[in-house]
Amino acid sequence: MEVSSTNPSSIPTLICPDGNGIISDSDAICHVDGEAGSNPKPTMEDPATKPPPTSTPICHDGEGTHDDDAAIHHVEDETGSAQTQIQVKVKIVISPGSGQQYIPMCDPVLKPYVNQRFSSLDDGIEFYRRYAANSGFDIRLGTASRARDGTITNKYVYCSREGEKYCPVVPKVKDVQVDKQTKRDRPTTRLGCRARIHLTNSSNSTYYVKKFEERHNHELCSERYRHFLKTNRNMNPGHQKFLMTCAKVNMGPLKSYRLYKEMVGGYSNVGCTSVEFKNSNRDLKAYAEGCDAQMILNKLFKKRELSNAFFFEYDTDDKDQLTRLFWADPISRRNYAAFGDVVSFDATYSTNRYNLIFAPFTGVDNHRRIVTFASGLLSKEDTDSYAWLIGKFKECMGRQPLMIITDQDPGSKNVIERVLPSTRHRYCMxxxxxxxxxxxxxxxxxxxxxxxxxxxxxxxxxxxxxxxxxxxxxxxxxxxxxxxxxxxxxxxxxxxWIPSYFRDDPLSGLLRTTSSSESVNSFFDKFLKPRLNLVEFFMQYDLALEAQRHAQDELNSETKISIPTMKTPLPFERHAMGIYTKRIFREVQDEIAAACFTCSLLSIRDDGLSCFYKIGDASNSTFDVVYDSTEDSYTCSCKKYVIMGLLCCHIFVLLKDKKVTAILDKYILSRWTKNAIRNVSLSGENTLTEYDDPLDEHKSVLGQLYSEFYHCVGVVDDDTETLRSIMLYLKDRREAASNKDMSCTSQSTKRRLFQNHLGVEVPDLVTIYPPAPVHNKGSGRRIKSAAEIAIENSKKTLRLCRKCNQRTTHDSRNCDKFAGGAN
The missing domain is CATH 1.20.1160 (Paired amphipathic helix 2 (pah2 repeat))
Incomplete structure (x- = not known):
């Protein structure tokens, strides 16, 4: 007897007319129709007028015999006078001695049959996988036999619930030591299901279905839970691309999964679970395992081939492990040429799985924003490593900075004095x-x-x-x-470290602290994670520089199009507006306004060649300004121009008094102007151009595609038919691009996706190996002061002891209150 049903587990019991079995259905009306082995469709017939069966239905029992009394029953649901058609998915077969068996009902095109042929074994397995996914069960690869040449001659693919779990019997004998170790409770899914397909190799190297058993001894998965089946959980290229895009903005696999769920409209539409997202992220890290150092060097060599302005050097130990690396791209070198007066060097930052120290060289641009000049990776914080890194920085940039700021590391102090003799060394205040x-x-x-x-x-x-x-x-x-x-x-x-001792050093007020380095570290924290391999680290580093330079371009654009409000009618204020960036002009404008409204000329003394002025300001302090008429120059005792490269309000008092219309060129530092980058002139300037990566065109086209797609979806968001037509068009294009499903189970597809994401191939030959993990002062958790630890501990919520019901530092396992009665 066969029964058609949608959910046989949740329906009341009915006795069939043949008396040989029991079926279940919801408010069902039993009737006979069809023939065993067919795929009958549900009808909406009136039971009183349905025609009698035209033939005796036959049902295959578990032993291959036939039950002549068995009948096929279709189900209809009645609710009052209205009738609702039920979509039939499963046929239930009941035979004496075999119990209930379930036969999936699906599109005949998806259903295998005996003697069906496939061009390869993989095609046959994939066909059965699709059949299983559509029918509501998982599959498992089974036994395979091979010929002497290694060719697979026979292959079984089972229902995943085939077989039974092995449960060892523990003997009940006294004095036998039983392992009391807590073991993980792993419930079984094996029920001894016999559903399977047997694929056999034919003489012409194709495979055909030798045997196909479609009956299951268990219920099949309903539509609601079908997306949890392993056969329906595949990371296709779309998933992979989305996950890798999210990784670029430091989104982990779980957040990426939740975001993807919102985009596709629900968990059931994702096509996989969060486990697949995490596993794919794991595979991405394993892709470069053991060869990421070689991959990075290959990438850097390629960049140098594209532009001889790209500079990098590396060093290895006696085990061919990467120990030192320095690099700077053309834009960074150009930035140093414009803003490299004062450099901050911080070697206390670790952001990779090898605990290599990330040491960026940074400065301040013409918007007072942090700009990166170069970067290095070191395996050790010793004198030799510092000397190598700073020496490569000097070689790359071609000139020494006026000042360099570091922490109080004695190793860096000795190196700077030796490698940068003309550079003033300053400690971080x-x-x-x-x-x-x-x-x-x-x-x-x-x-x-x-x-x-x-x-x-x-x-x-x-x-x-x-x-x-x-x-x-x-x-x-x-x-x-x-x-x-x-x-x-x-x-x-x-x-x-005290500013008083740097008042005569040019631009000493630019970077008094490595707090700018602290902000650099905070900036890179948004892109870098501690467990990145070297390939991921460089990819995120490039993205960080891209974001930094985008912000700089945004400020440049804002400076060019915005027109600040004037505070005074003085002509040199408008002149300052035309030459300085928006941020620097605000500072200069404040000084000009102070010269007009809060400063006063207290006294003048002229000796013929120079004039000596005493200027009072809002702080009730008095400063001396000297004007040299022979050189047409101004100096002030506040030394703001020396320290910052900008004129002070005291000098602006004299410019106003002398009715000067424009700031003298000698007092305009190019580093603060709108065209600071354009004004850079270097020997061999034509070499300091950006390299043109051929992959940029592919990235640009892909970005335009995404932009057009989201724009199009946004425009027709409320038009269901148009959305459906777009979806069908894209589906046709995808199917046309490949004759089979482009799932990421293929290793070649995975490698291609990973390669495009990381921008570098896995090398065939590895000569440089990644370093062994090391421990440095800048790695791991930083040392905290007693005050900071006390503050953090005061904010923690104490645990609740379930025995004494108090929030304290112990729990029920070591509660002293009940310790006496523990035994």
Missing amino acids: WHISKKITERVPDCKKAESSFRKKINEIIWSDVLEPVEFEKAWGDVITEFGLNNHNWLGKIFEVRQK
Whole structure:
């Protein structure tokens, strides 16, 4: 007897007229129709008027015999006077001694049959997989037999519920040691199902279906849960491309999966689960395993072939492991030529799985934004590594910076003095001032007067060295810290970090701290993760530079099209607007406004060649300005022009008094102007051009395609028929592009996708290997102060002990309150 049903597990029991079996259905009316082995379709006939069966239905039992009394039953649902047709998906077969068996009902085109031929074994397996996916069950590859030449002659593909789980029997004997180790509870899905297909190799190297068993001894998966079947969970190229695109913006596989779900309209439309997304991300990392160093070097060599302005150098150890790497592209080198007066070098940042130290060389551009000049990777923080890296930086850029800012690493101090002899070395004030809070007990208090007074003198730009030393001594004496060991040590190296000792150094106020390096690290944190391999690291680094340069272009565009409001009628204010960038003009404009409204000319003294002026400002301070008539030059005791490269309000008072119409060219630094990059002139300038990567055209076309697609979908979002026509068109184009499903089970397809994503192939020959993991001061978790640890601990929610019902530092396993009665 056969029964057609949609969900045989959730329907009441009915007795069939033949008396040989029991069927189930919801408010069902049983009737006989069709023939065994056919795929009858449900009808909406009136049961009272349905025609009698024209032949005796036959049902195959489990042993291949026939039950002449069996009948096929179709199901109809009645709700009052209305009738709803039920889509039949399964035929239930009941035979004496065999129990219920389920036969999928699907499109005959998808159903295999005996003697069906396939051009290859993979085609036969794929055909059965599609049949299983449409019918509601999973498959599992089974036994295979081979000829002497290795050719597979016979192959079985089973229902995934074939076989039975092995359960060892534990003997019930006294004094037998039983393994008490907790084992993972893994429920079985095996039920001894006999559904399968047997593929056999024919003489002409094709395969045909020798045997096909379509009956299952278990219920088949309904439409609602069918997308959880493994046969319906495939990472196609669309999934892969989407996942890799999300990886570029630091989205993990789980967030990518949820975003994809929203795009396709629900979990059932995704086509896979989050597990497949995570596994694909794992495969991407495994793609470059063991050869990522070689892949990166090959990529850098290719960039240098495209442009001789691309500079990179590397070094290896005696095991051919990459230990040092330095690189700078043409744009970075051009930026250094324009803005490389002061450089910040921070070698305390680790962002890759090998714990290589990422050491960027950065500066400040004409918008006061951080700009990257070059970068390096080091396996060790020793003198030799620093000397190699800074030496390559000097070789690449062709000139030394005026000043370089680092932390208090003694290794970098010795190297800079040797490799960059004409460069002024400065310690990071941010690190030192932060340590003052930790080292001096009274400074930890928010209302600390010591902190307020010490910050006023160490951050001052106007104090001369003698004035600073006197002010420092007064504060130390006032708070009784003359014998404080650490304060004494930092005072001994005051020439390395206090602004008073840099007042005569050009542009010393540009980067007083590596807090700009801290902001660089914060910026790169948005793109880089600690466990990236080298290929992923370089891809994310390029994306970070792209974002940085996009922001710079945006500011350049805003500067060119915006017209600020004038604060004064002075002509040199409008002249400043035309030459400086928007951000720098605001600073200059404030100085000009201060010269007009808050500064005053206190006295003038003329000796014939020079004029000496005393200018008072809003801070009630007095500054001396000297005008040299022979050279038409101005100098001010505040030294703002020396420190920042911008004129101060005190000099603007004289320009206003002398009715100057434009700022003198000698006082306009090119680095602050709108055309700072254009004004760069280098020997061999024609070599400092961007390289033209052939892949850029492919990327551009692909981007235009995505843009047009989303634009089109947005325009016709409320037109279902138009959306359906677009969907069918794209489906036809996809099917035309390949004769079979382009799923990522194919290793060649995976390799192609991974290669396009990473932009580099896996090399056939590996001569440079990735380094072994190392531990440096800049890797892992940073060392935290006691104050910071205490603050973090105070914010933590204590755990709840389930025995004493208190929130404390213990739990029920080690609760002292009930320790006595534990046994």
